[in-house]
Amino acid sequence: MLTRPELHGTVGAVASTHWLASSAGMAVLERGGNAADAAVAAGFVLHVVEPHLNGPGGDLPAIVHVPGSEPRVLSGQGPTGAGATIAAHRALGVDHVPGTGLLAAVVPGAVPAWLTLLRDLGTWSVADVLAFAIDLAERGHHVLPRVAATIGASAERFRSEWPTSAALWLADGVPEPWQRIRNPLLAQTYRRLADAGAGLGRDAACDAAIAAWSEGFVAEAIDAHVRVPVVDATGDAHPGLLRGEDMAAWRPTWEAPLGLDWRGRRVLKCGAWTQGPALLAQLGILEPLLPTRADRFDADLVHLATEAAKLAFADRDAWFGDGADLTGLLDEPYLAERRALIGSEASLELRPGALHGAPRFPVVQVEGAERAAGAGEPTRGDTCHLDVVDADGMVISATPSGGWLQSSPAIEGLGFCLGTRAQMLWLEEGLATSMAPGIRPRTTLSPSMALHDDGTVAAFGTPGGDQQDSWQLSMLLGMGVLGLGPQAAIDAPAWHTTHLVSSFDPRVWEPGGLHVESRLGADVIDELRRRGHRVTDVGEWSLGRLSLASRSPDGTVRAAANPRGEQGYAVVR
Structure with a gap:
């Protein structure tokens, strides 16, 4: 017996990790938008309703099929900054990239990637696709128990170490499950992105919104934010290595x-x-x-x-x-x-193959290492996912993540925090995932x-x-x-x-x-x-x-x- 019916139709389909995102995407399809329009609208809603699992400061890989064309990958995984070297980390006294704070921040790629998808394959305006997320952030939505629990678990750190996060998430105390919460700062940020292209054609408006993010008010706020040291998973305070010029130099790419x-x-x-x-x-x-x-x-x-x-x-x-x-x-x-x-028995060894010669493997600890509070991935079910299909056969699979509310302090005035994807890089030379400037951390997405x-x-x-x-x-x-x-x-x-x-x-x-x-x-x-x-x-x-x-x-x-x-x-x- 199925837990729910397998759904069939002809107009379109949206499946995601939150019902409000799925509903927003389907509303776009119902009103004549295509799968790209629907995915972008739903993706921005996920930033609002699953902030413990993804956010505007995170990242986005997607695979897109357009009838008559070969499927393509949209890479919205931002790279490390120009100053992100192993030596720079060593100079700060760290021997690994911490899972929280500012050192693990890379160029936030999710918003430019969603807007690139809209520009290249969508039909709606920036303002129209953002309207759903703006409404939920401004008027409020009923918060998931897991979001409330995440805020509660982080409350002490917010109050003592990350005051901007306390101001954003604890203004009225720790929220109760299903309490209506708002994020007017995020609504304001999205409205400013939409307004950046006012009076321009659709494609130019998308480019203007991307520029406002990557070179304008968002990049300026992030540049100032990461220069102020904050306490991270090491227990010490460190600044970030990301800079506004790193954001300005990067744009999402289409790949095979x-x-x-x-x-x-x-x-x-x-x-x-x-x-x-x-x-x-x-x-x-x-x-x-x-x-x-x-x-x-x-x-x-x-x-x-x-x-x-x-x-x-x-x-x-x-x-x-x-x-x-x-x-x-x-x-x-x-x-x-x-x-x-x-073989017939379980292997207890790590056995990489000799794909291109002898494998170079990082030095790792066996299970049981103590985990710093807030470090690493937030839950076993971290991240979000979204699948969209329209009546004309455009199909999109997207897995946004990063920028978790509990992983980095909120950026003053913007309503979100940066991601920590660089924790997936090693401060060892010669590995496939060694820390270096301008590279994408190998993501689990x-x-x-x-x-x-x-x-x-x-x-x-x-x-x-x-x-x-x-x-x-x-x-x-x-x-x-x-x-x-x-x-x-x-x-x-x-x-x-x-x-x-x-x-x-x-x-x-x-x-x-x-x-x-x-x-x-x-x-x-x-x-x-x-x-x-x-x-x-x-x-x-x-x-x-x-x-x-x-x-x-x-x-x-x-x-x-x-x-x-x-x-x-x-x-x-």
């Missing part, structure tokens, strides 16, 4: 995706500056080992998937990074070499798209930090091996490995770690433990916030959303 053919579909991911290729590697390693069809996720299937994930993520940690050469990663000889390492042999195009993804491409794998296995529809595959029990180097501060790994939903069954969990997996049963419904939206050649649109957390929502007409 990477792809792999798997069971009647070509799965597409963003490039080596994301962890996305690890999903393709998992599929390539697994395929010859998988049954044609299975009735359930048994111990054999979960074991194989987990071991393939360990290998793929070891390659991620050794080889992936901005500008990295992943040639050969998905070639069958290399996949066969990796596949041969999978991992939107996906599938081009089916029958012409169906599907967008899908999930929040979840390092776990995103484990939960997406379990969904794909549900569809490709168990024969489930999208909603049933999202509902199916999920799992993920923690046998990888955490992308977040502190950078640790848990040898053999495997988190599972109890619905896999006691027999499966017991057998996985017998094989040496260090299994943690995390409850019946706790892993993943997947969503999917698709369009078939006959014009049918479909959508499915995650029931976990009682928050994700799909809308179709």
